[in-house]
């Protein structure tokens with residue numbers, strides 16, 4: 001849902017009566033219609049009476065904030081776009097803007113007052129404390145991570161720093177904030193940690209799919225660092241009572257995917273007439289989920305998940321990599337045929353396998369379906385077609401990623417100082433206040 005065009009924003013107001021809570025307040029110009037989805041639409045946990053009431057219907061409204069980390073990345077970016085399309089809750093988006101953080105993904109939110117992009121590190125404790133104190137989020141969703149397995153093999157240090165140390169600092173900052181909340185807000189608060197099925201290791205051909213009870217057997221520096229972060233999150237619940245939720249999801253694909261990952265790489269290389277590199281024999285099996293289904297699963301877990309619980313998220317779409325590549329080629333043959341009439345599959349090239357390459361991942365997503373009623377909306381066939389159509393319709397986004405121009409996007413497009421806050425500036429500001 002897009003914001004009601006009749007709504008005008010009154011800005012952020014601070015209320016000293018309830019511990020200085022800062023709420024994003026949207027004023028409605030016509031008192032008969034409210035564009036706002038009220039908190040109860042999204043969150044089923046009990047909440048305290050609102051500090052503000054909407055002019056419309058005399059609803060008590062909860063125009064509040066969530067803190068997203070890593071929201072300029074692939075999944076986080078899709079999540080922020082989906083969230084703001086369905087709710088009027090403000091989003092504070094903390095992202096370091098590494099090579100994987102692309103603010104251009106969020107271009108449509110440029111003048112949306114509900115979205116604030118803060119450039120900063122989840123490992124920056126002072127920045128975190130300042131943001132939490134300033135915006136008083138009712139939930140934190142942690143997407144921020146180094147996420148590319150190949151990069152973790154060549155340079156594991158960043159993975160240790162962000163995925164382990166960063167998650168630790170984030171947990172500590174959130175714990176301090178949560179401890180200071182009023183009891184009803186404290187009970188409703190959630191910290192959702194977004195993780196991966198790769199923490200479970202590799203499955204043999206006929207082994208049953210990973211359930212939440214599967215032991216952790218990470219094999220790459222990436223999956224080991226994510227496994228460590230999952231353990232920290234678990235421990236912060238068991239030791240300190242922090243109301244955490246963890247999701248372990250299978251491979252995602254969809255719009256805004258950085259073209260270093262399999263599916264976008266194949267689309268982009270195919271169109272550019274370049275080789276389509278397939279590791280080893282191409283028979284590594286992955287379970288694929290359309291990114292918007294991952295976003296809906298996270299929203300569902302946030303709304304109704306039980307603190308301390310882990311939910312596996314998957315698409316029931318186990319496929320060998322080579323089949324994925326052939327499907328991409330077949331669809332491109334139909335949607336954007338090669339000039340010479342040949343199939344894009346002629347560009348497939350087998351390359352040396354990556355070290356320690358896991359053979360098979362498969363997610364058993366029956367717990368989230370049984371307990372929370374979540375199911376993916378897309379099949380692989382519908383999702384991959386939408387994905388290819390998106391890449392064909394958005395060559396500029398791809399070109400900017402390839403040329404590196406996306407890295408200048410913030411400077412070029414956010415001339416106004418309030419568009420993107422620099423972490424250091426806002427950290428200094430909040431510690432001064």
Ligand SMILES: NC(=O)c1ccc[n+]([C@@H]2O[C@H](COP(=O)([O-])OP(=O)(O)OC[C@H]3O[C@@H](n4cnc5c(N)ncnc54)[C@H](O)[C@@H]3O)[C@@H](O)[C@H]2O)c1
Nearest residue numbers: 070072073074075096097098100101121122144145251252
């Ligand atoms: N992509 C998948 O298929 C997949 C599957 C399951 C789980 N996950 C998990 O989902 C999360 C998001 O994955 P993605 O594919 O969107 O990753 P991504 O690499 O596209 O995005 C990561 C984002 O985090 C930001 N970031 C990195 N280090 C940071 C730091 N120290 N502080 C603040 N921001 C930082 C980056 O700038 C980027 O915007 C990750 O935690 C990943 O482990 C991904």
